[in-house]
Amino acid sequence: MDSIVQSMQQVFDEADCLYTKSQVERAIAQLAGNITETLAESNPLVISVMNGGLVFAGQLLPLLQFPLQQDYMHASRYGEAVQGGTLDWRVRPESMLTDRTVLIIDDILDQGETLAAIMEDCNNAGAKAVYTAVLVEKLHDRKARPDMHADYCALTVEDRFIFGYGMDYKGYWRNAAGIYAVKGL
Numbered sequence: 628m629d630s631i632v633q634s635m636q637q638v639f640d641e642a643d644c645l646y647t648k649s650q651v652e653r654a655i656a657q658l659a660g661n662i663t664e665t666l667a668e669s670n671p672l673v674i675s676v677m678n679g680g681l682v683f684a685g686q687l688l689p690l691l692q693f694p695l696q697q698d699y700m701h702a703s704r705y706g707e708a709v710q711g712g713t714l715d716w717r718v719r720p721e722s723m724l725t726d727r728t729v730l731i732i733d734d735i736l737d738q739g740e741t742l743a744a745i746m747e748d749c750n751n752a753g754a755k756a757v758y759t760a761v762l763v764e765k766l767h768d769r770k771a772r773p774d775m776h777a778d779y780c781a782l783t784v785e786d787r788f789i790f791g792y793g794m795d796y797k798g799y800w801r802n803a804a805g806i807y808a809v810k811g812l
C-alpha cells in the first residue's frame with residue numbers, strides 16, 4: 628500500500644471519535660429547526676464556505692424547507708496545516724449581497740478569524756443582515772474576539788485538531804462519517 632494511504636489509515640484508526648454519524652445527523656436536524664424558526668420568512672442567500680462547509684451544507688440545505696437561494700465562496704487560512712495563517716480569498720460569491728439576509732455556512736469556528744473576515748466582507752458588500760451557522764465550535768479562549776460565536780452551532784468540541792464531516796487532516800478524511808480528534812493533537 629502507498630505510504631500516505633497507510634499513514635492516513637493509521638491516523639483514522641488511532642483517532643478519538645467525538646461524535647458519531649447519528650449524533651451529528653441529530654444535531655444538524657435540530658439546528659435546521661432553529662434556523663427555520665428564525666429565517667424562514669427572510670428570503671435568505673445561503674453561502675457555503677468551501678471546502679470545509681461542503682458536507683455540512685449538503686446535509687443542512689435539504690432540511691431547510693423554505694424559499695432560499697444558495698451560493699458558495701472559497702476562503703482558506705489553514706491549507707493542509709493544523710495552524711491557521713493569513714486568510715486566502717480564492718473565490719468570492721457571485722451573487723449580489725445588497726440588502727440581502729445572508730446565512731454563512733461553515734464547518735468550524737475555531738479562532739473565528741475566518742468567519743469574522745467573511746462577515747465583514749458581506750457587510751461591506753451591503754448585506755442587510757449576516758448570520759452564521761457552523762457544524763462545530765471549538766471551545767478555548769483564543770478567539771479573534773472574546774464574544775465571537777456563531778448564530779447557529781450544532782455541536783461543540785474540545786481544543787483538539789479534528790477531522791471528518793468536511794474537515795480535513797492534511798487534505799484527507801473530509802469524508803469521515805463522524806467527527807474525530809487526531810491522536811496527540
Ligand SMILES: O=P(O)(O)OC[C@H]1O[C@H](OP(=O)(O)OP(=O)(O)O)[C@H](O)[C@@H]1O
Pocket residue numbers: 676677678679680702703704705706711733734735736737738739740741742794795
Ligand atoms: O475559526 P478559524 O480559526 O478561522 O478556522 C476556521 C476555518 O478553518 C477551516 O478552513 P481551512 O482554512 O482549513 O480551509 P478548508 O475549508 O479548505 O479546509 C474551516 O473550514 C474554517 O473555515
Ligand SMILES: Nc1nc2[nH]cnc2c(=O)[nH]1
Pocket residue numbers: 705735737738787788789790794795796
Ligand atoms: N480540519 C480542521 N480544520 C480546522 N480549522 C480550524 N480548526 C480546525 C480543526 O480543528 N480541524
